[in-house]
Amino acid sequence: MNHTDSEVRRQDTMCVNESQLQHRWYHNIKYLVVGVLFGIVFVKAEIISWFRIQEMFRFQSFHMYGIIGSAVIVGMLSVWLIRKFNIRTIYGEPITFTPKTFNKGQIYGGLLFGLGWGLTGACPGPLFVQIGTGATVVAVVLLSAIAGTWLYGKLRDNLPH
């Protein structure tokens, strides 16, 4: 893997592929399966519901706070266990974490994202799930989100970070 490629991928992103292994495409099917289960949970717990997000931002229900809070606790415990016992991937690779540095984008971008979340009632994950449930017009929201991402990439060097 070339070094600059990795640096560009890491730029302003929380989530990069940390694996050094090369696999055939069908190895990715396991992520498709995880995605299906994730999508089902998002529908059944009404996480993809515009109404539930409106409730959350008005402090009218504990539901979404309970979901995010318990997800974070389970995530923290799992990461702690992975680190403590040096758990490896199913391919035997070590599991690695990249520390994130603070920049003002996390505030400015975070506020803009929050405005969009409050308006559409969906963060990026639910957009894909909502389309699956038959809300086809959400495809426009998704395309607009891709356009927003593209414009960020275009303007990146001129934005305060």
Add this chain to the structure above:
Amino acid sequence: MEWLKQPWPWYIAGPLVGLTVPVLLILGNKHFGISANLRHACAMCFPSDIKFFKYDYKKEFWNLFFVIGAFGGGIVASLWLANPQPIEVNASLVAELAGYGINDYSSMVPQQLYNWDYLLSAKGLIMMVGGGFLVGFGSRYAGGCTSGHSIMGLSTLQWPSLVATISFMAGGFLMANVLLPLILG
């Protein structure tokens, strides 16, 4: 099967969402983060010689498989696990939304807002095109969305992710309580 069709409580759903973090790590050292896919879509389809989009997106195909799966999960859940009852929400929200003419709770998204006809109205454009744009622009500017920062970032105790999460919530509070009533009203 009947209990599966009921809405799942937070204490079942939250831990399952949290388990996505270790599952992706153990399956292949992959970091949970969905908004990155929007960037990969740009890198794949319109890199336009922008440095931010010039990287080997093929390494990130796993994440595209994940969201295609999530889309499939939406299909599966609505075909076989759908709750036939309308969504139940707080009575004061119901009263507020009734004031904007929103009273159809039969679907996850309000039918009266999320339809192709409404898309072509000024309010529909603001909500769907404007809202989507803010989600995409903001999540990349912040370096991640709810999954990358609020779940993955907080799980790995990264304080910049806490800053991002607080900003997400602040933006959402402002939109839902101040701006949305002006837009829908």
